[in-house]
Amino acid sequence: MQGIGKILIDEQTLMERISEMGEEISKDYQDKDLVVIGILKGAVMFLADLVKHIKLPLTMDFMAVSSYGRSTHSSGVVRILKDLDEDIEGKDVLIVEDIVDTGLTLNYLADNLLSRNPKSLKICCCLDKPSKRRVPVKVDYVGFTIPDKFVVGYGLDYAEKYRNLSYICVLDDDNIE
Numbered sequence: 001m002q003g004i005g006k007i008l009i010d011e012q013t014l015m016e017r018i019s020e021m022g023e024e025i026s027k028d029y030q031d032k033d034l035v036v037i038g039i040l041k042g043a044v045m046f047l048a049d050l051v052k053h054i055k056l057p058l059t060m061d062f063m064a065v066s067s068y069g070r071s072t073h074s075s076g077v078v079r080i081l082k083d084l085d086e087d088i089e090g091k092d093v094l095i096v097e098d099i100v101d102t103g104l105t106l107n108y109l110a111d112n113l114l115s116r117n118p119k120s121l122k123i124c125c126c127l128d129k130p131s132k133r134r135v136p137v138k139v140d141y142v143g144f145t146i147p148d149k150f151v152v153g154y155g156l157d158y159a160e161k162y163r164n165l166s167y168i169c170v171l172d173d174d175n176i177e
Contacts, residue, residue, distance in 0.1 A: 004162065005170040008151060009144055014126075014167065015049065017143050021124065022053020025094065025141060029056060032092040033119070039109070040064040040082065041163065042098030045155040046126040046143075050096060061086050065105055078108040093118040098155050101129040103137035110137070127151065127168070 036054075038047035040062050051060065064082035093113060100106055106123060114121055124141035131148045146168075152158050153165030162171070 004152065004165070005172045007167050007169045008146060008149070009154075009168040011166040014143075014154060018046070018049045018126075019053045021141050021143060022050055022055070025050075025124070026053070026055045029054075029058075029092060029094070033090070034058040035086070035088055035091045035093050035118075036060045037084065037088075037093060037095050037113070038062045039095065039097045042155045042157065043096050043126070045163070046098055047096045050124070059086065061088075063109070065109060078105050080112070087116070088113065089117045090119050092120045093122070095121070095123045097123065097125045099127040099129060099151070100125045100137060100139055101132035102134040104135055106137045106139075107135045126154070127156075 034054075034056065036047065036051060036058050038044060038060060041064070047060070051058065061084045062082065063080065063084060066079050066081055095106070095109065095113070097106060100123075110121060110123065122140040123138065125139055126143040128139055128142045128145045129148060130145065149170045150158070151168050152162035152171045153168045155163050156168065157163045158171050
């Protein structure tokens with residue numbers, strides 16, 4: 001596809017790791033009241049594939065937050081664009097995010113959700129970019145640790161494009177404004 005660079009994680013590798021993560025989450029949440037919260041829009045593809053591999057009853061809800069706008073760098077200002085539909089008090093909550101880099105968005109989100117008194121709160125991400133971390137965030141389930149490159153595909157976008165790719169790749173610098 002025009003505008004993209006090297007494939008970082010191919011579709012088969014993604015699916016294998018997501019299956020493993022689903023098995024691990026299934027074991028950890030046995031006999032618990034699991035609420036999986038997908039962070040829109042980026043985590044949709046990852047969330048859909050992940051929950052297929054979680055072999056226990058769960059409920060799903062969604063939040064939409066923004067700290068990027070149309071940029072490749074986080075502004076540090078987090079806005080909640082869509083809040084949860086259900087109450088999470090007393091429930092075991094798993095935040096499912098596409099990528100963790102600065103940690104600013106997830107740190108804000110975790111604090112916000114903890115104020116709603118869940119029984120537990122854990123974080124699951126497809127991609128972790130620890131070299132960009134500005135605030136500490138404990139990520140409990142990590143699909144892949146990646147280098148400091150701007151990536152697209154499998155839900156991740158640049159200016160709302162490339163989310164539909166079935167793999168994750170580096171965006172060519174020529175395409176970044």
